[in-house]
Amino acid sequence: QVQLVQSGGGSVQAGGSLSLSCRVFGFNPGVKHCLAWFRQAPGKEREAIATIYTGSGNTEYVDSVRGRFTISHDSATATHYLLMNSLKPEDTAMYYCATPRGGCSVDTATGTWRLFGPNGPHRVNPHWGQGAQVTVSS
Secondary structure, three states, X not given: OOEEEEEEOEEEEOOXXXXXXXXXXXXXXXXXXXXXXXXXXXXXXXXXXXXXXXXXXXXXXXXXXXOOEEEEEEOOOOEEEEEEOOOOHHHOEEEEEEEEOOOOOOEOOOOEOOOOOOOOHHHOOEEEOOOEEEEEEO
């Protein structure tokens, strides 16, 4: 049974940094898989902000976090990380990690799990982490 366990998050002033982790249980650590980070701010829809495909290590980000957030993966422990730098008040949200049930469809040209592709994170029924709150004050 696949289970995603998150840790990290917290509160920080604008310009600061926070990190999140997401450990995937139920996969053999070396198994290639996709993972997405989502966030949901109060009153807004949940949005996917970053993806990683562990087979290539390739990542994709939405414009609002590109250059500030970094997604990474430790294959030995099947743990994913989201490092968030230069945080802004608008980054305040509940953050979730998610991995698709039954595998993912990777773009063959780029080796990425496309955020907005036909089989992207918004279009699959994933396993979810429990969420972690990130609060950025101005």
